[in-house]
Amino acid sequence: MGDYLPFRIQASGAQSGRLRDLQTDSSHFRVTCERCQNMDQHVPIRTPGELFKVVCTVRQALSDGDIEQIDAGPMKGVVAFDDFSESSPQDDVVLYRFQCPSCGQNFVLGAVTWNGTGGSWGKTQPLSTS
Structure with missing residues (x-):
């Protein structure tokens, strides 16, 4: 079970020099288990640099x-997560889903890459099967 401190992305602008440790309002999500609790953070993504810090953390x-x-x-x-990199061609919008193999909690990484308007990492509900 890793300690994914890179999810505490260095803040920019007025908050420069401080680390953010943003937790999502998880009242409507299941409680994460010990295995995935370090991934249980809502992380806004505002720049390509922040996106690829999150990608590196998720890969770990x-x-x-x-x-x-x-x-x-x-x-x-179209671009597989394994192939997603700063130097490779990218979809205009990226969306990757993950789950904890122990408790089943779902997570999503989504971002708009074509104009840099951002995205986020965080908990999500499972996809509907209907």
Whole structure:
């Protein structure tokens, strides 16, 4: 079980020099387990640099086995998460879904890349199967 401190992305602008530790309002989500509790943060993404810090953190969690990638459904992009990098061609909008193999909590990484308007990482409800 990793300690994914890179999710505490260095703040920019007026908050420069401070670390953000933003928790999402998880009242309507299940409680995360010990395995994925370090991924249980809402992280806004405002710049390409922040996006790729989150991508690196998610890759480490995947490598550690603390989360696994799942189908993103009809909104998924063309570029596989394994191939997503700063130097590769990117979809205009990226959407990747993950879940904890122990408790089943779902997480989503989504961002608009074509104009840099941002995105986020955080908990999400499972996709509807209907």
